[in-house]
Amino acid sequence: MPSYICTTCGVGYAETDAPRDVCLICADERQYVNARGQGWTTLEELQSDHVNELLELEPGLWGLGSKPQVAIGQRALVVERPDGGVMWDCTPVITDEALRAIATRGGIRAMAISHPHFFSTMVDWSRALGGVPVYLHEDHRDYVMRPDPAIRYWSGETQEIASGITLVRTGGHFTGSSVLHWAEGAEGRGVLLTGDSIMVVPDTSWVSFMYSYPNLIPMNARMVERIVKAVKPFAYDRIYAGWWDRVLDHAAKAAVQRSAERYIAAIR
Template sequence: MTTTNKMSKTTICSTCGTQLLAEPEIPSFCPICTDDRQYIPESGQQWTLPNELEHCNIKITQLNEHVYALKIQPDFAIAQRALLLISPGGNILWDCIPYLDKPTIDFIRSKGGLKAIAFSHPHYYSNMNDWATEFNCPIYIHQNDAEWVPFIIPHVKLWSGDSLQLWDGLSIVHIGGHFAGSCVLHITGITPNGTLLCGDTFNIARSKRHMAIMYSYPNIILLTKDEFAKAYQKASRLNFDTVYGAFENQDIEGNAMEIFKASMQRYKDGYGL
């Protein structure tokens, strides 16, 4: 990892949306996309300069009383959404999107700003340094994913262990599986039995009747039996009825635990656990 500051020249991978240093020169390839959990398109590695996204805007959608989804329009790179949790002790941004504009800054400030940014996994680091600098808040990333942080500023706080307790019943829980440091954000108090913001730690099917956990989603690579068992053991300790995933329409409200258990049982049967 290389230390940098807001004035450093950067470029953005057009495929995954990760912001990388572009000095002394633009990298030949994006390290995120050369990994088996992502891909470089057949057209080859392409880069986007930050100012080339200025034609975009960010759509803000309220998912419930406490959670907002933020998504860049038109779609860019992976086209994930970030989730903004409004909480009395301070707001948290879960995952990130590769653009930040003034209307979004104003909206978040109107809700009390950001106390922290936290991540499910490296595919959504995006331009996290810009967000953290703007809101002067820490970025929490699990130590197991430290190698994927393209460059750091003092805002980046690596943590270790099974969970990081925050405030107002919030905790970042290390699950593993998809990435060594994959996490979920567990929230108590906003739904009867708890809420998960899961990013891609668990991927919610279009039908909303299944939740997947894999080593690579785009390349359809399964976890090893041992890695699944470890991830399942950690996730099964959590209580929740609602899950919000990384993409639009990946919302399961009310019966998420039943869907999780049924989905994981399929994996257990397949792995012979």
């Protein structure tokens, strides 16, 4: 039986004879069911006409996407390490070429995902990488549409999954929304990989915060303050948000603070 993948959000479901009528992730008010109707695909179908795109973003960090774009354009980030790297977030397509490229860069020892809109084909990726653990905050448990022994639920506010690589629960977009802090990134000044918990905006000198991005539902002031407080203990100078072009390349910590102040002033 195939694992059906929602064509709108890109999330893979447990194997069934036929897909559901509606994707549960898209039916949530933070996402949307396609106005043209629910659509489904499978990994095998995607592999027939898609490839993985790999781009080096800075020394020790590269991105991995699906081309042409699938669903909302999710792309993964891989932090290279000599003892096995960490994949952050996920992309639906998996190709043999990408797996070989990963192997030449030291392999993957763990995966971690910011929130349900990036769960994608996480189980297929884990299996293709030899059954590596997939770290999700326990508050995401009800959003996992394809349970698997590889999924490791972590609790609390932080979780170190490798030396210098720490998951931080920010909340906001989802209760369990998280970011990844990479201490050695940006030439040792620190990097945040944020999914869309903290979104770099198009001019790339500010960030913003939303409860729902496609439905334009803002976040309240208390949650914005919580997000800023969650990342405040960490040193970081650069942010990679959830899409290729959303990178704030310097003075990121100050930008988060002034962006939160601007946001809160606007909604009040």
